[in-house]
Amino acid sequence: MQTAPKQQPATDERDGAGPDRRQPGIERLRRLVADDMAAVNQEILRRMASDVTLIPELASHLIAAGGKRIRPLLTLGAASLCGYGGDRHVLLAACVEFIHTATLLHDDVVDESERRRGNATANMVWGNQPSVLVGDFLFSRAFQLMVETRSLEVLRILAEASAIIAEGEVLQLMTANDMDSTEADYLKVIESKTAALFAAACRVGAVIADRPQAEVQALDDYGRFLGIAFQLVDDALDYASDGGTLGKNTGDDFREGKVTLPVVLAFNKGSETERQFWRRVIEDPASQSDSDWPQALRHIERHGTIAETLARARAYGQKAHQALAVFPAGEARTALAEAVDFAIDRAL
Incomplete structure (x- = not known):
């Protein structure tokens, strides 16, 4: 087994200090893997090709809409951190993006979402059936890419992550519109739906x-x-942002009756009258009136649940920083550390 390459420490390497604000967000990571990411984008375009014209048309609608490509960037960054010198990381990064995109297509159908990354969702443009079927196509493409890496362990990791994501979707469906759902239930959902793919994307590198x-x-x-x-911040921003930060309508989670941490905390801290309010608007979203959204925001603000949710996010971010400590200081480790700060600083 090879030894980790020794990297020269970056001049702004963080060891408990704040990130270098001269290179905010994920720009350092983007620069570090720029050539590989260009190859990933070409691979994505090539693998979306199909004689069934609706497939590349619909898939391109979501993929070409952009997004920050955080998951494939993490795969490439992890491979760089580990000194990998082959080309399988490109296949895996494309694979991870296909898995993510497939889940988005399915999510938007289940949630009846109308907006994704500032654009109309695929299900709003083409309908639910094409969205689900093209999502299935992208899952299939992802598994083809896994097989091409010729690594049974990689196949095991990503197949397991895909199964966990599906379980998370079902669990979210079971806990939606149910104010008896606990904080533990919520964490189980986001660990499955979001964190499992983040973990797999990094592990395979x-x-x-x-x-x-x-x-x-x-x-x-x-x-x-x-x-x-990342998901904690997303769920906090749904009650705190103007919508542009997330690329979706602010309050979508509220209108869909999703039980996210800001709501769980407000419910637990609220008076009996407030709890009755949350039960009505979350358990029966159809009953919501125009005045309910402002009232929900007042309850959220009164009990400080956005700040508490973001504090939890920062605590998990610190754990992510600590996990990188086993690697030598250098540009790749700094870039991955700054990705953590990016995920949390979106709320600033």
Whole structure:
């Protein structure tokens, strides 16, 4: 098993200090893997090709809409951190993006969403059936890419992550519109729906580099904690942003009756009258009136549940930073550390 390459420390390497604000967000990571990411984008376009014209048309609607490509960037960044010198990381990054995109197509159908990344969702443009079927196509493409890496361990990791994501979708469906859902139920949903793919995206970068188990697990932990923090911030922003930050309508979670952490905390801290309000608007979203959204925001603000949710996100972000400590200081580690700060600083 090879030894981790020694990297020269970056001049702004963080060891408990704040990130270098001269290179905010994920720009350092983008620059670090720019050539590989260009190859990933070409691979994505090539694999979307089909004689069935609706498939590339619909898939391109979502993929070409952009997004920050965080998951494939993490795969490439993890491979760079581990000193990988082959080309399988490109296949895996494309695979991870296909899995993510397929879940978005399915999510939007289940949630009856109308907006994604500032655009009309595919289900609003083409309908539910084409969206589900093209999502299935992208899942199939993802598994083809897994097989081409010729790694049974990679196949196991990503197949398991796909199964966990599906379980998370079902669990979210079961807990939606149910104010008896607990904080533990909520965390189980986001660990499954979001964090599982973040973890797998990072883990496979270490696996193809044949790194020691301690490093494989460290990257798994990093991705998992980052994924939890990322989703916590998303759910807080749904009650706090103007919608542009998320690329969806502010209050979508409220209107769909989703039980997210800001709501769970407000419900637990609220008076009996407030709890009756939450039960009505979440358990029966059809009963919501125009005045309910402002009232929900007042309850959320009164009990400080946005700040509390973001505090949880920062705690998970710190765990993600700590997971990187097993790797030598250097540009790749700094870039991955700044990705954590990006996920949390979206709320500033």
